[in-house]
Amino acid sequence: xxxxxxxxxxxxxxxxxxxxxxxxxxxxxxxxxxxxxxxxxxxxxxxxxxxxxxxxxxxxxxxxxxxxxxxxxxxxxxxxxxxxxxxxxxxxxxxxxxxxxxxxxxxxxxxxxxxxxxxxxxxxxxxxxxxxxxxxxxxxxxxxxxxxxxxxxxxxxxxxxxxxxxxxxxxxxxxxxxxxxxxxxxxxxxxxxxxxxxxxxxxxxxxxxxxxxxxxxxxxxxxxxxxxxxx
Numbered sequence: 001x002x003x004x005x006x007x008x009x010x011x012x013x014x015x016x017x018x019x020x021x022x023x024x025x026x027x028x029x030x031x032x033x034x035x036x037x038x039x040x041x042x043x044x045x046x047x048x049x050x051x052x053x054x055x056x057x058x059x060x061x062x063x064x065x066x067x068x069x070x071x072x073x074x075x076x077x078x079x080x081x082x083x084x085x086x087x088x089x090x091x092x093x094x095x096x097x098x099x100x101x102x103x104x105x106x107x108x109x110x111x112x113x114x115x116x117x118x119x120x121x122x123x124x125x126x127x128x129x130x131x132x133x134x135x136x137x138x139x140x141x142x143x144x145x146x147x148x149x150x151x152x153x154x155x156x157x158x159x160x161x162x163x164x165x166x167x168x169x170x171x172x173x174x175x176x177x178x179x180x181x182x183x184x185x186x187x188x189x190x191x192x193x194x195x196x197x198x199x200x201x202x203x204x205x206x207x208x209x210x211x212x213x214x215x216x217x218x219x220x221x222x223x224x225x226x227x228x229x230x231x
Contacts, residue, residue, distance in 0.1 A: 039153030045102035112193035144175025
């Protein structure tokens with residue numbers, strides 16, 4: 001009986017660990033108790049989007065299994081890196097990678113700094129990811145960041161997803177889509193949030209036309225004066 005109880009405890013822990021990788025712990029607890037998960041408003045968060053430069057053409061030259069293996073290598077690398085930062089991985093869609101800081105647990109004014117350090121790390125890390133079927137090839141990342149308010153909540157009850165809503169999400173996505181290879185494109189709001197400790201190397205990009213937003217003044221995040229990315 002003691003052995004069976006211990007086996008049950010281990011199996012339950014494995015199931016809980018898996019659930020917590022798919023949903024925030026606070027959300028998972030409510031779902032296990034069959035409680036309704038209310039959407040929550042966040043005054044300030046920072047959202048990161050990235051994708052792989054030329055992914056469509058790369059995928060066209062691969063078999064489906066090779067694409068899966070390539071993306072798995074990439075995301076295993078990224079997932080292990082982001083554990084060093086106070087961030088939450090929201091989702092991946094194809095080659096797109098979405099991360100936020102400041103939710104589901106609020107972290108004061110740290111969110112922009114955490115995402116900025118993480119993004120510098122991921123841009124450096126992507127060059128080390130091996131493409132099994134293209135040993136001499138190297139992936140390039142295009143990244144974008146924006147800071148602002150958003151709403152987060154759980155959508156659906158079959159395979160429920162923790163999703164973010166609001167213009168901040170759209171703007172962060174636009175920062176990514178208008179970025180360049182191996183560049184981190186940030187909005188004025190994120191730039192202002194990073195000015196507080198004068199730790200970052202940032203270069204103005206100038207005004208650019210952003211779909212659905214008109215002209216926006218944006219910046220390139222180049223580095224951190226006090227922080228070097230992981231080896």
